[in-house]
Amino acid sequence: MTKYLLTLMSLGAIVGFQSCKMKTTEAAVSGDAASKVYVAPGKYDEFYNFVSGGFSGQVSVYGLPSGRLLKVIPVFSQNPENGYGFNEETKPMLQTSHGFIPWDDEHHLALSQTNGEHDGRWLFANANNTPRVARIDLKTFKTVEVLELPNSGGNHSSPFITENSEYIVGGTRFSVPIADQEAALTQASFKANFKSTVSFIAIDPTTGRMKIDFQVVLPGMDLDLSRAGKGPSHGWFFFSTYNTEQANTLLEVNASQKDKDYIVAINWKKAQEYARAGKGKKMATEYYHNTLNEENHTATSEVEKEVLTLDPNELKDFVYLIPCPKSPHGCDVDPTGEYIIGSGKLAALIPVFAYQKITKAIADKAFEGDYYGIPVIKYEAALHGEVQKPGLGPLHTEFDGKGNAYTSFFVSSEIVKWNIKDLKVLDRVPTYYSIGHLMVPGGDTKKPYGKYVVAYNKITKDRYLPTGPELTQSAQLYSIDGDKMQLLLDYPTIGEPHYAQAIAADKIKAQSAKIYDINVNKHQYVSMGEKTTKVVRAGNRVDVYMTAIRSHLTPDNIEGIQVGDEVYFHVTNLEQDWDIPHGFAVKHAANAELLIMPGETNTLKFVPTKAGVYPFYCTDFCSALHQEMQGYMRVSPKGSSVPLKWHTGKTDSAAAVAAVR
Amino acid sequence: MKKLSVLGRISIFLVVGCVVALWFLPMWRIDLAAPQYPEGIYMEIWINDVKGDVEVINGLNHYIGMKTIHKEDFKEFVYLPITLMVFCGIGLLVLVLNRKVGYYVWTMIFLTIAGVSMYDFWKWEYDYGHNLNPTAPIKVPGMAYQPPLIGYKKMLNFEALSQPALGGWFFIVAGVILVGVCFYEWKRTKNQLR
Numbered sequence A: 001m002t003k004y005l006l007t008l009m010s011l012g013a014i015v016g017f018q019s020c021k022m023k024t025t026e027a028a029v030s031g032d033a034a035s036k037v038y039v040a041p042g043k044y045d046e047f048y049n050f051v052s053g054g055f056s057g058q059v060s061v062y063g064l065p066s067g068r069l070l071k072v073i074p075v076f077s078q079n080p081e082n083g084y085g086f087n088e089e090t091k092p093m094l095q096t097s098h099g100f101i102p103w104d105d106e107h108h109l110a111l112s113q114t115n116g117e118h119d120g121r122w123l124f125a126n127a128n129n130t131p132r133v134a135r136i137d138l139k140t141f142k143t144v145e146v147l148e149l150p151n152s153g154g155n156h157s158s159p160f161i162t163e164n165s166e167y168i169v170g171g172t173r174f175s176v177p178i179a180d181q182e183a184a185l186t187q188a189s190f191k192a193n194f195k196s197t198v199s200f201i202a203i204d205p206t207t208g209r210m211k212i213d214f215q216v217v218l219p220g221m222d223l224d225l226s227r228a229g230k231g232p233s234h235g236w237f238f239f240s241t242y243n244t245e246q247a248n249t250l251l252e253v254n255a256s257q258k259d260k261d262y263i264v265a266i267n268w269k270k271a272q273e274y275a276r277a278g279k280g281k282k283m284a285t286e287y288y289h290n291t292l293n294e295e296n297h298t299a300t301s302e303v304e305k306e307v308l309t310l311d312p313n314e315l316k317d318f319v320y321l322i323p324c325p326k327s328p329h330g331c332d333v334d335p336t337g338e339y340i341i342g343s344g345k346l347a348a349l350i351p352v353f354a355y356q357k358i359t360k361a362i363a364d365k366a367f368e369g370d371y372y373g374i375p376v377i378k379y380e381a382a383l384h385g386e387v388q389k390p391g392l393g394p395l396h397t398e399f400d401g402k403g404n405a406y407t408s409f410f411v412s413s414e415i416v417k418w419n420i421k422d423l424k425v426l427d428r429v430p431t432y433y434s435i436g437h438l439m440v441p442g443g444d445t446k447k448p449y450g451k452y453v454v455a456y457n458k459i460t461k462d463r464y465l466p467t468g469p470e471l472t473q474s475a476q477l478y479s480i481d482g483d484k485m486q487l488l489l490d491y492p493t494i495g496e497p498h499y500a501q502a503i504a505a506d507k508i509k510a511q512s513a514k515i516y517d518i519n520v521n522k523h524q525y526v527s528m529g530e531k532t533t534k535v536v537r538a539g540n541r542v543d544v545y546m547t548a549i550r551s552h553l554t555p556d557n558i559e560g561i562q563v564g565d566e567v568y569f570h571v572t573n574l575e576q577d578w579d580i581p582h583g584f585a586v587k588h589a590a591n592a593e594l595l596i597m598p599g600e601t602n603t604l605k606f607v608p609t610k611a612g613v614y615p616f617y618c619t620d621f622c623s624a625l626h627q628e629m630q631g632y633m634r635v636s637p638k639g640s641s642v643p644l645k646w647h648t649g650k651t652d653s654a655a656a657v658a659a660v661r
Numbered sequence B: 001m002k003k004l005s006v007l008g009r010i011s012i013f014l015v016v017g018c019v020v021a022l023w024f025l026p027m028w029r030i031d032l033a034a035p036q037y038p039e040g041i042y043m044e045i046w047i048n049d050v051k052g053d054v055e056v057i058n059g060l061n062h063y064i065g066m067k068t069i070h071k072e073d074f075k076e077f078v079y080l081p082i083t084l085m086v087f088c089g090i091g092l093l094v095l096v097l098n099r100k101v102g103y104y105v106w107t108m109i110f111l112t113i114a115g116v117s118m119y120d121f122w123k124w125e126y127d128y129g130h131n132l133n134p135t136a137p138i139k140v141p142g143m144a145y146q147p148p149l150i151g152y153k154k155m156l157n158f159e160a161l162s163q164p165a166l167g168g169w170f171f172i173v174a175g176v177i178l179v180g181v182c183f184y185e186w187k188r189t190k191n192q193l194r
């Protein structure tokens, strides 16, 4: 078997090489490409491109077509740049049932949809490692909610979304014993104890708040990717699977034995009916649900204790399997909602299934058998047709809304354009190199913009200046306006990008928040103006109510702190002007800085371990006198008699104390 | 023939209407632009309030030692509405008395209010731009920051444009009507005497 795989890979390399034979990098770009991506200084890009940050745990935002990096949004990883996960307000966002987990592996993104189109309200992101799903508010570009998923191991087929944002899903990549049980790592134990789950996370249509509505418990196999049906297939979800062999070791070989794995088709409307009718089973568990309140700028964690599970062995007719060659990775639904494209990553063809045929096969009971009690539809009964010899290693497919599909090929490093109806290959372009996901703006919706396709590549040797053994990943922008795809631009990305989403800038730009209105700042420790600043001691806890405005901190002299005190700096940025954040850093603080937006309050915890004088200062170059935006804290030995006092701008500190009080 | 013409009497309603508009519309507007404020910042002066990006302007001006602007510091915001209310009252009185001389007096009152207001505005701008805090962080020798009374002026990195806002234009229209009608009534008197 290993031999077979090796042959396949080297064959792939040869085919890949030949498909772009003798094409140099320069030759791949034609003359007017630069003008098509040139967005003049001061002009805006047409699209926001949200790109997953892979193992960086973040999301990056690029402008298209310029490829300019606009922002990095921390989601599942701490970010010292702005204190996310370090400051007291956002620490709860990274709490899980296994404690504080400050990193994750972020793969896929889903923009909220209304009527099958991106609506610009929220962006959802998955965490692969410690199964979680996050919601980012597109008014503030901040992570406002993180929901942990129980009974899950590797939240990979996530967070794909339905056409009216009814649900996003979280499907298990690693099947695991559910209810947090321990089990032996043998094949017998795997078959008996290991399960896959799909969590259906309901989205509150007004607040966006997430809630696990129910979980579908499936036999142990690896769920890979997913898509919701749309139009006629609205009400269904499709998941690709691998390792239906149920191997628990050396999957490289052992999970590549079967000629076909499955696409799991779940009728979620029916599942929802079962759940509403009380037919599910409530399972005791524990998972965290963290939300950031943007009125008080503070996150809180709740612990959920229960999850409703649905078993397709007991509740019939809502889960079906469709055979799909060979270890399918992608599983994509076209804009009409009629065609489901499976991509066997070890297959040399692309199977296209038709929704109408699937429903007919179910009605006719055209089954070839069952898998752990779940009916397996006959391959031919569900099949619309196969794209023959498209390339090697098909992974993902996006659509232009004109009946064309664009499939990425990892092994042969290319994008192939083909027609969904007649399954004819129309065009192919090389990528540099080893493309994973690809994305057409709106390509997962009912109405793709169909202007560009972006490749997200795994390897970039020779594309950019070398940077030691590790090179950046890359995204490549191709025009798909005409009959032929045309490479326009490539730009480096952070982490390892997986999937991405893009939305017309107009749907977001106008609603973007400029400031937080300080008058409605409900932070527990806000200082509404410099006159209300103070320092309060309660035992060994000291709360410093501080303000920042160009170009001073109030108070900027603090005395009476003692070694071992837990000092909380609650800094309120009094500015009410766009793009005037202030930073706050204290010498020897053992976490990070704060970066406080106009009208916002953030808290830095500092526990001094030695007596001395500790400078603190603003880190964000805010004004002509930014460098002067600094102060001192005096830390005395424990039990010292130095009284607590503070001031700004008064040379007589005793008087200042009186004035402030 | 000391009575007002029909036109004169109608004009009283128009003038009062124009003046009343000041309660609903801004009087004056100062626009500022600088490289770091491409979207521009502005200040609007209402009959009893100052609106717009006042806090932003206050934040910027503290570097050069200018006073911060606060609605509470303007006694004008109390006097001006009262004055204009009285002015409107007098107008109605003129209507009832129906005497040309009343109309002439009323116009004089208007012009006095307008003149005093502009002088007051200029004086405020002068103080605001000249009375700088001696401990200001940035001092530019010989520099004052008096905004233009009306029109355009470049001040350091800022460009300033000062002009009447919609309410201000209504006020100006009121003045034009008053003066025009006075002239008309006076002409009419002369013709009738002949």
Ligand SMILES: [Cu+2]
Pocket (backbone or CB within 6 Å): A548, A549, A550, A551, A581, A582, A583, A618, A619, A620, A621, A622, A623, A626, A629
């Ligand atoms: Cu600052």
